[in-house]
Amino acid sequence: MSFIPLSKCCVSGGILSGTPRGEMEPASAGRQVSRYHTRPSDDEVINDKTALVLYTDAFGLSLPNAKIMADSFADQLKVHVFVPEYIPDALPANLFEPVAPLYPGQYANRSWWSTFVVVLPLLLRVWRWLPWILNPKGQVPLAEKALLDLQSEGYTHLGAIGYCRGGAVIQYLLASTSHPTLLQCGVVNHPSPETSTWDNIHKPTQWHLAEHDQMFGLEKIANLRRVFEEKKKNEGVVFDFYHHKDTVHGFACRPTLDHEETKKAFEEAGDTAVAFLQKHLDL
Template sequence: MSFIPLSPCCLQGGRLTGEPRGCFVPANDTQKVGRYHAKPSDGVIVDDKVALVLYTDAFGLGLPNPKVMADAFADQLKINVFVPEYIIDPPPVDVYDPVAPLYPDQYAARSWGTTIYMIGEVLWKTWRWLPMLLFPKKQVPLAQASLNDLTSEGFEKVVAVGYCRGGAMVQYLLANQANTTLVGGIICHPSPEKSTWAGIDKPTKWHLADHDQMFGDKDIQLLKNTFQKKVDEDRSKFECVVHQDTVHGFAARPTLEHEPTKKAFDEANASAIDFCKKQLLARE
């Protein structure tokens, strides 16, 4: 079953369209981090002590995608789904389009001069966001606080799914042994936060792109080598899928024009449904 059926009417240039039906709850005296909250459309929640938390890419809630996806997760799992606002003042969603291809070799015919000019223009427009983009650990405190919010509200089991920068957050959260409520994570095309890997001992499933400058072939092999001992002890602890003919961002901002990306988007998020059924709802 498809995660979100994609057609020309619902996907435009990597943006999922449609009106999110959940609600955004800003930070307050008892909730430290603002968040989007999605519930099943029929109102039926099968377990109000479990939750899925979706950590967005660096564009935060600026795109409709994480909200639309949270709604889809809520409908298919029948649980509460939250999207924390752990990135304050994210960069504009379109600013990196000239240098961030949606599929491999999209800009292969571009001259070196044009490429250098485009990179310079993007850097000029985004210099004030560079510290945030270059240092993922700066967002960890708010990501952690958003998880603490759920624990304090009585949620007993949480799965985190993270995309791009959100995937980095999931690595840090899983490596924190104090996060006993967090029972596992789905990590999609993240930056390789290698310092966290030794501390991750909960089930994870990784969805990586085979053309990702942030997570290259050497990083993928190192990841597999690092987790091999854990796999030998318990195969459920680690799974890694490298999606062919894809680039960074495929699981959060797919492009309709590229069939392998559409396929990878669907597979990554459908697998998150299966993962949550096993880890949160004890169903195969």
């Protein structure tokens, strides 16, 4: 089964179309973090004690993509899926469109003057978000509280999948010593490289990295593989790794039909994540 088969009618400019079927559950007296909650469309949940938590990229829930992808994960894994609002002041979805390419070379022919004209207004608008943009660890407390909410509701087996900032946060959660049993496994998609966490991650992980990613270059990828391959050899730590050819940062959550390799990588990242989670959440 394909993760989300892409066609001309279901994606434009990296934004998935469709109507999410789940519901928003606000923070309340018994819930610390608001969240999107979805379940299989046929309502056949195979384990009410197991759930997947999806941590969004920096755009949070301002795009429909995270909800639509959560719906697909729920259908394929047959579990409850939650998307916590762990970034209360998420970036506007359209803010980085003029400078964040959806595929390699999208803006390669732009002149220096055109680049300046595009980048300057962006810098003037983005300054108020800079404190949390530059501090991935700052989102960890709310991300962790979202897991504690689920634990208090009776969920005993939790897996996580994250994109961009969400992938960085998962690294901190898996390395945590304060609540080491909260997560059984994690899927990390094109994150920032939180290298300080790597030595402390001993749970099964699957990594999906872009070939052209300014935040996670080839040297850092080589270091990641060295660290985790050694742990896999010496400690038996599960480490799945995919380096997706001809892709840029964001391919796994904001795909485009204008580039075949990106479309292919999006599908592969979703399909392999499903197989990995089925195995390590004992589904």
